[in-house]
Amino acid sequence: MTTEQQDATKRVGKLVRVLAEQPLPPQKGDAHVDVFLPLIDEKRLNHVILLDGGRGSGKTALLVTHMHVWSFGVRREAERGDKPAEPDKELQNALEPLGQVVPVGLLDLQPLPRATNLLLYLVTRFKRIVQVIESATGQGGSRTPWHGAEPEGSKSATEWRRFLQAAAAGWDGSLKGRRAHADPETYAVELEQAEEQRLDVVSCFRRFMDALVEEYRQTRWHRGGPPLFVMGIDDADMNVPKAAELVDVVRTLWHPRVAFLLTGDTELFRAALHVQVEKELAVSGKGAVSSAEPLVRSLPRNIYDKVVPPLHRLELKALRSDERYTLLDRWFSAKTKPEEQRRISRARELFAQYATLKVALPERLRPLQDFALWVPGIDIRGKGVEEGVVEARVLHYLWKYGLDVAWPALALEDWVTEDDERRVVVRINSENKFRFSTTLRSFGASGETRVEVADQWHLGVYDSKGAALPEALAACLLPLLDYGRDSRNRHVRSLVAPSIETNEFAVVMARMGEEFSWISWPTPVWPRFADYIAFSKRWSKRLETLAKTKQETVGDLARAYLDAVLGGEPKEDDDPWRSRAERLQAIWDNRDADPALKTWASLDAPLLAAPESGLDAENANAWLEALFALFSEDEWKLVRVQLMERRRARILAARGGVLPWGDVDQFDLDAEAKNQLVQDLREIRAKSPNHTWHALIERDPDTTFRALLRRMDRISVPGDRSAGTLTSYLTPTRIAELRSAPVDMLERMHNALEALARQQGAAGDIAIERLWRIATRDAPAALQEAVLYRGRLELDINKAFKELGRPALQRVSTGNLRLDSGSTDKMALGLSRGELAWSKDKKTAPYLHALFRMVWDIESDLSKRDLAPLPAFWPLAGGVYSDIERYPWPAAVWPRFLDWERLLHAWNEKVVPAIDKLADEAAEAGSSREVFGDSAAYWYVTTIEHFSGHRCDLGHINFAIASEVTQWENSLKYCFSQRRSQPNPPNAHRRAFYDFLDHIGLLAAPESGLSQPVAAIILQTIPDLTQRREELAKLRRERLTYLNVPAPRRDAFLQTIDEGFPTHPWITAIEEPLRNKTP
Incomplete structure (x- = not known):
């Protein structure tokens, strides 16, 4: 018997016991007035019990069991024939008082036809008891059909016949069918008699049962108190038309010594009552039930609760x-x-x-x-x-x-x-x-x-x-x-x-503070569901053991977690961490071990020692040291790098929520995400100073980076144009960008250079290709293939620019200056800080841009290529005319990023801050500021000349005011004399500078923003100006092309500017002679 059945049996026994122990109520008297006076019971208990459950829940088996036990009690009292088989003692005790409870039949409503008179069908079961009593006492009599007198017999038999007559006439419901076939007077008489009998059904049943109870007590097989007759009705809900009728019948057949034990489903009973109520309301209302909807919903429940109250429903769940x-x-x-x-x-x-x-x-x-x-x-x-x-x-x-x-x-x-x-x-x-x-x-x-x-x-x-x-x-x-x-x-x-x-399979989670994400302890990524189910079972047992032993420290939890994953029992050891580390080693050494478990044992289980896993320093250090003791020095180097990568992947996964385990570099992360990772690692380190993880696994990023720089300084770049060693190709900007690389990547770069240093003949071209390969390991294939070494360093510019975007100088939002040009109020000179930017929409890691620029420069030096990486204009300075646009100065098209970046760094650090300060002072004094713009241009030209000598030291090139026009004249004459003396420039830097001198006349155009005296000096010092007028005018229009001015509008742009400067040296020396020139 199930638990639910046992509980139901106990409740049935309790309810039946209460009914059986009730005293007999007084019977109706024989006085004349008792015929119409109601019989009032002082205590009227509900006598209906329901074994409530769905199909196959064991209701019928339980009903049969109860009826069998009660039948045993009756047989035992009767003491006739062979001794009946004795039921289970526990059941007998639950269903006491045996012998006093008399089961009356076991009925099944499901097969009953519609025409069955349910009232008589049920009460007929009691008639069998009458027959047994008459047979036992010899009171039974018989009469011929034509004899009209009452037969001699028991009182219960007499009352039975009266009940039968009342039930047949008053309950049959067939009288309405006779209306069409009987004359009105006959139908009226029959109707009157039927209603009188209907009123008498309840009282006749009461008198019948009173007599039956009394006679049953007098039988020689019954001892004890008055009997309680229990009628068992199976599947009471399966016959839908009869189910609703049954509810009415069991309420009608109420007697203090009669109980009904039903089996069925409450929901089916309510559904049957709902159909019946809806049908009756529809008939009475001629099909209109919409107004009675609240009643249709509530009435079936109310009827059912009255007949079978909730406490009498014994649910078999x-x-x-x-x-x-x-x-x-x-x-x-x-x-x-x-x-x-x-x-x-x-x-x-x-x-x-x-x-x-x-x-x-x-x-x-x-x-x-x-x-x-x-x-x-x-x-x-x-x-x-x-x-x-x-x-x-x-x-x-x-x-x-x-x-x-x-x-x-x-x-x-x-x-x-x-x-x-x-x-x-x-x-x-x-x-x-x-x-x-x-x-x-x-x-x-x-x-x-x-x-x-x-x-x-x-x-x-x-x-x-x-x-x-x-x-x-x-x-x-x-x-x-x-x-x-x-x-x-x-x-x-x-x-x-x-x-x-598995990203949501969080068995244990730790969080170092509100500013951090939750970190989950990793579990093996098993390929079978069975492994997860088995782990769950082991984990539950480990938690139960922890709770019983009251070992509630995080260290105890970690050991229990390891045991749950590994299975089996840990070996008894003075050092509990060492025994578990040895189990991991056994998995590493076992070639046949589950691959998922093997990966977990080597890369995930050690992560419990990482500070963010939540272990205190003592336990975390003990676990890490137990693992460290199992490896050789060479093995530990490899394991350490893998653990670093795994740890970073876990932190990134916690931040993003859906990232898989793996190498950090495989994630398509922008600079902000990787900077956040670096910040997280630093904050974790600060919060866990006593964890040996930092010393054994991690290296300080700054220390690692410095080691990389030292190694780079020992790798030389061959060739007569080279800058020397790899570090010679670094600028402050590049150093800052390379420093942002993940520490594990920096370490791989250092190891690669260290391995190359051991090889004879290793040089910078090979080294830079190795560094590129490490940095782009998980980048798109096109970017990986943009840099190759096949006997020499090769750079595919198109592939690189396709992935990285095209580089360009652009102004930054801070540090913009607007200075008077001295020409007209409509023209001013704009100066700005700048930066090197890339046109690609998606962001690439800064360290990758820095490394690409190093590759470009080294390849440019080795191949002696003069291709410039940037356009031939300096957008950080130029004239601003009517707030329309800044017209940039011409630029020297250096073949290397290195020179552009050094000039940019010097411009940002020496020129713009100095002029900003001087301009503020001049504004307070009320003096002109046009000299500052001319001085910026003078610094710009002389610094470019300095670079042309391949001199990279900018320490002595400070900004100073060029207040005399003669300074311009002397410098420009010197530059042009150098140009004449070297018709074949010795190197790319000189060629770039001499090309710049060919374009320097563009500084004299009105829109360049310089003063007219400086413009005049520039034009006067240009050799062969007369022959170069058309070339300079063409350069002026090319600048508009750089500014994306449509071709049809360029002449209009320049005409508007020229009209504002009718006496400007450029107009008189260039534009007017060209306009006056005979076609």
Whole structure:
């Protein structure tokens, strides 16, 4: 008997005992007035008890059991014939008082025809007792049909005949059918008699039962108090028309010594009453029930609650999953045939491996017993008990049963089917998800770190729309998919290999503070669901053990966690961490170990020692030192780098929520995300100064970077144009950008250069290609292939620019200056700080841009290529005319980024701040500021000349006011004399400078923003100006092209400017002679 059945039996016994122990009420008197006076019971108890439950819940079995026990009590009292088989003592005690409770029949309403008179059908069961009493006492009599006198007999028999007459006339309901065939007077008389008899049904039944109770007490087989007659009615809800009528009948047949024990389902009873009420209201209202809807909803419930009150409904709930399996295993044990036991053994192993499968067992007794009878006889069609066949049949059976229970809500028939070879075929959509959900509770804290533990977790299956499958169906599907992925199993075929989303499988989580994300302790990424289910079972046991021993520290929790993943029992050891580290080593050394467990043991389990995992420094250090002792120095170097990568991946996953485990560099992260990672690592380090993780695993980023720079300084770059060593190609900007690289990447770069240094003949071209390969390891293939070494360094500019974008100088938002030009109020000179930017929309890591510029410069020097990486204009300075646009100065097109960046750095650090300060002072003094713009241009030209000598030292090139025009004249004459003396420039820097001199005349144009005296000096010093007028005018229009001015509008732009400066030296020296020139 199940727990629910046992509880129901106790409650039935208690209710029946209360009814049986009630004293006999007074009977109706024989005075004339008693005929019409009502009989008032001082205490009127409800006599209806319902065994409430769905189909197959064991209601009928329980009803039969109760009736059997009560029947035993009656037989025992009667002491006739052989001694009856004695029921279980516990049942007898629960259903006392035996002998006083008299079961009256066991009826089933389901097969009754519609025409059955339900009232008489029930009460006729009591007539049998009358017949037995008359037979035992000899009071029974007989009469011929033509004899009209009352027969001699018992009082109960007499009262029975009176009740029968009242019930037949008043309850039959067939009188209305006679109305059309009887004359009005006859029909009226019959109607009057029927109504009188109907009024007498209750009182006749009362007198009949009073007599029956009294006579039953006088029988020689009854001892004790007055009998309580209990009528058992099975499936009281299955006959819908009779179910509603039964509710009315049992209320009519009330007697203090009569009880009804029904089986049925409350919801079906209410549905039958609802139909009946709706039908009667519709008839009385001629089909209109809309106004009575509230009554239709409430009246059936009220009627039912009155007849079967809630306390008299003994619900037989669904069996718990563990109780189902206990019953199943008990029934399995009853099978003794060897072939049956072999099948049962397979089934037991299946349920042992997949503990969650118990929820898929039928939750009602009858279908569970059907399953128990089916398993030993599984049809394997001559295959023997081959591995997997029984399991496949059992899983398919339970899947189909689960679908039947869920029907019609789910249409999943195609998910699991059988093919022609009787293999179970699993067809699931690739969009179906397998996700974990956990219930976390606070475990404790270690310093500022909070730790939460998952007491329970659930692996759910979700369809393509995100709806969860019922738990029973999911429990069947998981082992089916496991078997389908097993190539050794030939009885299940899975057409889709599902992926398990483990990012939400949080068993333990730690958080170092509110500013940090939750970090989960990693579990192996097992390929089978069975592994997760087995781990869950082990984990629950470990938590129970912790709770019993009251070991609630995070260190104890970590050891329990390791034991739950590894399985088995830990070896007793003075050092509990060492014994667990040795178990991990055994997994590393075992070639046949589960790959998922092997990966976890080598890369994930050590992460428990990382500060963000939540262990206190003492336990974390002990765990890390136990692992460290197992490796050689060379092995530890490799492991250490892998742990660094794994740790960063875990922190990134916590920030993003969905990132997989792996190398940090594989993530498409912008600079902000990687900077956040660096910040997290620094803050964790600051919060955990006593953790040895930082010394054994991590290296300080600054220390690592300095080591890389030292190594770079020892790698020379060959060639007569080279800057020297790799560090010669660094600028302050590049150093800052390279410093932003992840420390593990910097370390790999350092190791690569260290390995190259051991090779004879290693040079900068090989080294820079190695560094590029490390930095772009997980970048798009095109970017990786942009830099190659094939006997020489090769750079594919198009591939690089396609991925990185095109570089350009651009103004920054801070540090913009606007100075008077001295020409007109409409023209001013704008100066700005600048930066090197890239046109690509998606951001690339800064260290990758820095490394690319180094590659460009080294390749440019080695190949002696003069291709400039940037346009031939300096957008950080130029004239501003009517607030329309800044017209940039011409620029020297250096072939290397290095020179552009050095000039940019000097401009930002020396020119703009100095002029900003001087301009403020001049504004306070009320003096002109045009000299500052001319001085900026003078610094710009002389610094470019300085670079042309391949001189990179900018320390002495400070900004100074060039207040005399003669300074311009002398400098420009010197530059042009150098140009004349070197018709064939010796290097690319000189060629770039001489090209700049060819364009320097553009500084004299009005829109360049310089004063007219300086413009005049520039034009006067240009050799052969007359022959170069057209070239300079063409350069002026090319500048508009750089500013994206459409070709049809360029002449109009320049004409507007020229009209504002009619006497400007450029107009008189260039534009007017060209306009006056005869075509």
